[in-house]
Amino acid sequence: MKNRMLLEFENIFGNSEDIKVFFAPGRVNLIGEHTDYNGGHVFPCSLTVGTYAAVRERNDRNLNLYSVNFEELGIIKTSLDKLVYDKADDWANYVKGVIWAFEKENYICNTGFDVVFYGNIPNKSGLSSSASLEVLTGFFLKTFFKFNIELKEIALLSQMAENEFVGVNCGIMDQFAIAMGKKDNAIFLNTSNLEYKYAPIKLEDAKIVIINTNKQRALEDSKYNERRKECEEALNKFKEVINIDSLADLTEKKFEANKHILENPLLIKRAKHAVYENQRTIKAVKCLENNDIEQFGELMNQSHISLKDDYEVTGIELDTIVEAAWLEEGVVGARMTGAGFGGCAVSIVKEESINRFIENLGNHYKKTIGYEASFYIVEIGNGPIVL
Numbered sequence: 001m002k003n004r005m006l007l008e009f010e011n012i013f014g015n016s017e018d019i020k021v022f023f024a025p026g027r028v029n030l031i032g033e034h035t036d037y038n039g040g041h042v043f044p045c046s047l048t049v050g051t052y053a054a055v056r057e058r059n060d061r062n063l064n065l066y067s068v069n070f071e072e073l074g075i076i077k078t079s080l081d082k083l084v085y086d087k088a089d090d091w092a093n094y095v096k097g098v099i100w101a102f103e104k105e106n107y108i109c110n111t112g113f114d115v116v117f118y119g120n121i122p123n124k125s126g127l128s129s130s131a132s133l134e135v136l137t138g139f140f141l142k143t144f145f146k147f148n149i150e151l152k153e154i155a156l157l158s159q160m161a162e163n164e165f166v167g168v169n170c171g172i173m174d175q176f177a178i179a180m181g182k183k184d185n186a187i188f189l190n191t192s193n194l195e196y197k198y199a200p201i202k203l204e205d206a207k208i209v210i211i212n213t214n215k216q217r218a219l220e221d222s223k224y225n226e227r228r229k230e231c232e233e234a235l236n237k238f239k240e241v242i243n244i245d246s247l248a249d250l251t252e253k254k255f256e257a258n259k260h261i262l263e264n265p266l267l268i269k270r271a272k273h274a275v276y277e278n279q280r281t282i283k284a285v286k287c288l289e290n291n292d293i294e295q296f297g298e299l300m301n302q303s304h305i306s307l308k309d310d311y312e313v314t315g316i317e318l319d320t321i322v323e324a325a326w327l328e329e330g331v332v333g334a335r336m337t338g339a340g341f342g343g344c345a346v347s348i349v350k351e352e353s354i355n356r357f358i359e360n361l362g363n364h365y366k367k368t369i370g371y372e373a374s375f376y377i378v379e380i381g382n383g384p385i386v387l
């Protein structure tokens, strides 16, 4: 891939002297969905697919940004003196946003650069192509300008870029999973204090299969922010009566004993998901530690049901594919992953059943929804690296 990136850079900027090539992964969340802004646990892992950047420092303050994935947009020309959101800059706003966030924290870039990006994460699939681009940018800034910054802080500044510069109110899961990724491990992260531990993913004779519904989701347009508000409202109502800091402070039992405080049935459903999903995630990691993959899969299935019925973030495409997956032989578990409303589902499938799984599910989905789903058998890779 390094050679390909050198060639791409040469094509756009003439020659490839003095360039460095970087990579940051995408991520998939195994369980713990819509818990990261409720102080709960998540359990994502970084993938071997991700985003590449070939970067060369300039001796002025210009930023020339090009993406092989968006060649129709050409070279996006901007500068370190124009770090404001501009719709016309499209994907390059993520890059600008990270430079902006770094500056806010006094990591100042003195010179601009020419960059060619290329990503092999399907765009808008819910596998965090934007967080990958953000962390990648933070990582090459650190390398070029020798900033003394830890990966964890790069994750936080990437989230800040997304929240405050791009205007998407996401939690910390995606950026953290990407910055801190570790081959063959998922990250059990407590989003209330960022304590984490790695958990080896030993699936024996099974593999992680990601199913892309090819229904593109746009986080900005989705009901993501609405769900966040509903959870905040529920939390505030609870706080009037009981002493908690986040919905994740509640156990299932405590929630059931106090849910009447919320009055509104809709808020009860939303908060129920946040509470139960957090507890499911804690249980799921224990199952893995005990090598109980079957129970882990069962918890994944329950997670989907909760996201469908209580949190209402799935939709016909994700439900069709996940519910059909449950009926297939060799499926340990399947659920939607990421924000929802389209995008991808994640499943664990026994190796010997994968071919039939893909064929049956693909046919069923095409017949029901009218267009194809895509399938990726994925491996868990490392966090950002210099190639």
Ligand code: GLA
Pocket: 032, 033, 034, 035, 036, 037, 170, 171, 172, 173, 174, 338, 339, 340
């Ligand atoms: C998106 C957000 C994350 C998280 C998930 C839902 O991926 O970026 O912060 O909230 O949705 O779990």
